[in-house]
Amino acid sequence: xxxxxxxxxxxxxxxxxxxxxxxxxxxxxxxxxxxxxxxxxxxxxxxxxxxxxxxxxxxxxxxxxxxxxxxxxxxxxxxxxxxxxxxxxxxxxxxxxxxxxxxxxxxxxxxxxxxxxxxxxxxxxxxxxxxxxxxxxxxxxxxxxxxxxxxxxxxxxxxxxxxxxxxxxxxxxxxxxxxxxxxxxxxxxxxxxxxxxxxxxxxxxxxxxxxxxxxxxxxxxxxxxxxxxxxxxxxxxxxxxxxxxxxxxxxxxxxxxxxxxxxxxxxxxxxxxxxxxxxxxxxxxxxxxxxxxxxxxxxxxxxxxxxxxxxxxxxxxxxxxxxx
Numbered sequence: 001x002x003x004x005x006x007x008x009x010x011x012x013x014x015x016x017x018x019x020x021x022x023x024x025x026x027x028x029x030x031x032x033x034x035x036x037x038x039x040x041x042x043x044x045x046x047x048x049x050x051x052x053x054x055x056x057x058x059x060x061x062x063x064x065x066x067x068x069x070x071x072x073x074x075x076x077x078x079x080x081x082x083x084x085x086x087x088x089x090x091x092x093x094x095x096x097x098x099x100x101x102x103x104x105x106x107x108x109x110x111x112x113x114x115x116x117x118x119x120x121x122x123x124x125x126x127x128x129x130x131x132x133x134x135x136x137x138x139x140x141x142x143x144x145x146x147x148x149x150x151x152x153x154x155x156x157x158x159x160x161x162x163x164x165x166x167x168x169x170x171x172x173x174x175x176x177x178x179x180x181x182x183x184x185x186x187x188x189x190x191x192x193x194x195x196x197x198x199x200x201x202x203x204x205x206x207x208x209x210x211x212x213x214x215x216x217x218x219x220x221x222x223x224x225x226x227x228x229x230x231x232x233x234x235x236x237x238x239x240x241x242x243x244x245x246x247x248x249x250x251x252x253x254x255x256x257x258x259x260x261x262x263x264x265x266x267x268x269x270x271x272x273x274x275x276x277x278x279x280x281x282x283x284x285x286x287x288x289x290x291x292x293x294x295x296x297x298x299x300x301x302x303x304x305x306x307x308x309x310x311x312x313x314x315x316x317x318x319x320x321x322x323x324x
Contacts, residue, residue, distance in 0.1 A: 028222030083116030108156015116148030163301035248281025277317025
């Protein structure tokens with residue numbers, strides 16, 4: 001599918017700039033040109049498709065639908081699926097968390113959304129597909145959705161509402177059911193220019209992260225010695241996956257910045273499951289997110305939330321290592 005891009009990268013680096021193909025600089029620059037163009041193309045296509053979906057399922061309607069309908073357990077699946085189609089990172093999901101609990105949605109369902117949204121979205125899907133192919137991407141998406149459902153369900157059963165801050169509890173107590181205005185029916189033909197504009201804005205907003213991430217990945221691809229990571233983290237070390245998750249928490253980034261780096265780590269010897277566990281820790285759990293969550297939860301609830309999600313991230317890492 002992207003052979004023409006590889007041919008272009010080869011022509012540009014090895015012919016136009018006359019950099020030797022077997023040199024470290026040549027390998028790094030070739031990797032950078034090819035992956036940057038590939039990811040930008042995939043990102044624009046997928047964000048456009050998801051923009052069409054998102055246009056017909058605005059967050060306000062989703063929130064009110066979940067709060068007004070008894071779905072007999074299916075609400076966890078819907079909440080996790082809605083998390084996939086909304087392009088929010090772990091930090092930007094927190095304001096929506098407040099809106100969800102204010103709308104009367106149970107805490108467990110709200111946690112399901114909060115877990116899934118940063119892990120699996122159109123940006124992550126586009127970059128993951130470009131880096132690892134559609135088979136691994138499909139497995140990653142399914143894992144992220146299941147992680148959100150199970151994590152939210154367990155947290156919901158623990159009855160943790162008492163650990164919300166007084167500020168949030170006051171909001172819930174004083175919240176009134178708000179009527180949601182139906183979105184005016186507008187044809188796709190009329191919506192499409194706005195959807196394209198929004199897709200371009202998303203690409204523009206994450207472009208710096210993509211360029212930096214691929215730049216780091218390119219440098220690692222060309223200059224990092226083969227076997228460097230195999231020496232420290234490999235399948236034979238039982239603690240590799242938990243260590244990867246723990247290491248990822250302080251290194252806050254979004255999918256655009258971290259996935260290109262993960263691609264190179266895998267190429268350098270880290271098992272894919274261990275690398276994905278590290279990536280989940282980076283984009284799904286972060287210190288900035290913990291600081292924002294302190295506004296709505298006490299430290300005990302934050303610790304329970306982080307601990308539960310980290311546990312399932314570790315299980316996911318082991319699962320990927322076994323399957324792949």
